[in-house]
Structure formats: structure tokens, C-alpha cells
Amino acid sequence: MPTKTNDLYTTAHLFVAAVRVLDHRDGAPPSLKAVCGQLAYSEEKGSYLLNRFKELGIVDTVKSGFNDRIVVADHLAIEALPRDAEESRLEQELKKFKQGKNAMQEKVESIKAQQNQKKQDLFAEIEKKLKQKIEKK
Template identity: 85%
Template sequence: MKPNDLYTTAHLFVAAVRVLDYRDGAPPALEAVCGLLDFSDEKGSYLLNRFREQGIVDTVKSGFNDRIVIADHLAIEDLPRDVEESRLELELKKFKKGKDTMKEKVASIKAQQDQKKQDLFAEIEKKLKQKMEKK
């Protein structure tokens, strides 16, 4: 089971940094952490930036690439523990809500048009009856 909540992912990320630091004897690069956790480079970069903003990890510039160090592991406890919905899911919900609203508008306009048509036919029928009575 792969965790989706930020809290659990932060714990995994920090644990991977610690394991790689212990194993290699130096702070790991982002590529090593992503390789250990089987994350894509994009996801790893996103998480690194997010955790850096929260003050959980920090990066140290080295000769070839940036190395990741743990800044404040207790800041993980401030993260939400529930599964957050992805932006795609949020956009899909918004789209469906907009589509439902549009369907309601179309149904309302159609009902108005039907009512206008019935009123028009009733008026024409009334005028025809009046003409027939005059003759």
C-alpha cells in the first residue's frame, strides 16, 4: 500500500534521507532518495520543495549537486494526516458541478420555451376562434 497523505510521505522521505546518510556516510542527493522510495524525479522535487518550505529538510550545495539534510523532523507533526485530494480530482469535481449547473440551465430554458410555445398556440387558437365566430 502506497501512502497518499503528506504526513506519512514526509516520514518516509526523512527516513530515506537518514538511511542513505548512514549507509553512504554523506547527505544524499535527491536522485538517491527518489531511487530508494521509487518516486519519480518530479514527485521527489515537489516533495523536497514542499518539505523545505515547512522547514523539515534543507539542502546543502555541494560540488556536483545539492544534498539533502534534515532540518527539523518535529515539523512533520504539523502536517495534515488525512489524504489530500489531487488537483485533478478537485478540477474534475468542479467541472462536473459546472456541467450539472449547465444542464439545469438548459432544462430551465427548454421549459420556458415549451411554455412560450403553448402560450403562443393558445393565443393563435383564440384568435382563430374569434375569426370563426365573426364569419
């Protein structure tokens, strides 16, 4: 089984290919639902990709009687996309969370070290005062 890639470049090629195949098969530009069905994507993912590719000028939508139809606008714009796997927002947020957690852990350790130092200083001061009282007697 081939490995699935998560890069925008490959996804754009798949999306445009599905639009072209469905346009050829049905004789009309496909709906988002048809493209998602062809690619086994959820409609949420398909909608996200459609909006992203519209922003990049790769595809466009045409108003139809009941729903919008997808057409290829500039397939060459795909070549400008990065070909490495995109880091998902979830992964980015997890990294930020871990960094924040590590910073908080370091702060807690620093505070504990300061408290231990204060405790040692306090004990040293008490011991010094006791020695002074013993020496006076």
C-alpha cells in the same frame, strides 16, 4: 501487500527516513535522485515533495559540487502535518468541472422549459385568434 496511503504526514516520514538511511549508508547527505530511487518516486514527484518539505522546514538542501544534497532540518515539523489523505489537484479540478457541467445542464434545462412555455403560449394565442375568427363568421 500493505495499502499505500497518500497523506502528506506518511509521505514526509518516508522521505525523511530515506534521507537518513541514505546518509547513514553513504556517509554523506543524499541527492534528490538517490532519495527518489530509494522510494521508487519519479524525480518530478520527488522534486515537488522536496520543495514542499523545504517550505514547511522539514528538510533543507546543501550546495555540493555537482548537485544539491538533502539534509533533515526539523523532523518534528512533520507532526504538524494533516494525517488524512490529501485530495489531489486533479480530483479538485474534476469536482469543479462536474459542478460547472451540472450548472450548465441546469441552465440548459431552464432555457428548454422557457422555450416550451413560450411555444405553448404561442399555440394558445393562435388557437384563441382562430376561435375568434370562427365566431365572427
